[in-house]
Amino acid sequence: MLRTALPVAVAAIFSSAAFAVDLSTDAQKAAYAIGYQFGANAKRDGLPLDAPSAAEGLKDGLSGAKPAAEPAALQAALDKLRTDLEAKAKVAADKNAKDGAAFRAEFAKTKGVKKTESGLLYQVLTEGKGAKPTATDHVKVNYRGTLPNGTEFDSSYKRGEAVNFQVNQIIPGWQEALVMMPKGSKWKVVLPPALAYGEKGAGNAIGPNQTLVFEIELLDIGGAAPAAP
Incomplete structure (x- = not known):
């Protein structure tokens, strides 16, 4: 679920046959990787940066x-940018909250959908027969995440590799769903913002107050995490 831009940066450095800048030393490559990561993070977060000015x-x-x-002019420009971004985020948050509530209300009417006290909605697509994980267990899952409008923002299926993590180290909605899922199950889960990324969202792909839809397939359950040394 959590990915950094550094692997992308490194891949970009070493997969390109021609460079616009000199990257003949490790120090140059590392510097470029840092700059690339900064740019990738800014793009991910929807920060409108003018690249030549940022480079300068x-x-x-x-x-x-x-x-x-x-300095006063620069600070004023930063303050305006912050104000503009906050206003844009407020509009998006209000729209996402309204649209998400309507989507969840409609999904709740779907046959077989159940709702928990927290507001999590789930539909059993495949009923597993195995044990259920605990909060401290490590699990192996495949998943697909979309917005209510169907836009896909992440998928282990597309990457061709299931993910492993400890149950209590992920977003609340996943924690709640996984401990109810027998091994071998596949569920469709709809999370209200409070059980996902809340008012802040997660980068440019997941906005503030965003309802999220996941298909989660619980492939395996490991033991409890080892104690810290």
């Missing part, structure tokens, strides 16, 4: 040069 600011900051504009 980075260069001036690293060299210790005098800023290209008065």
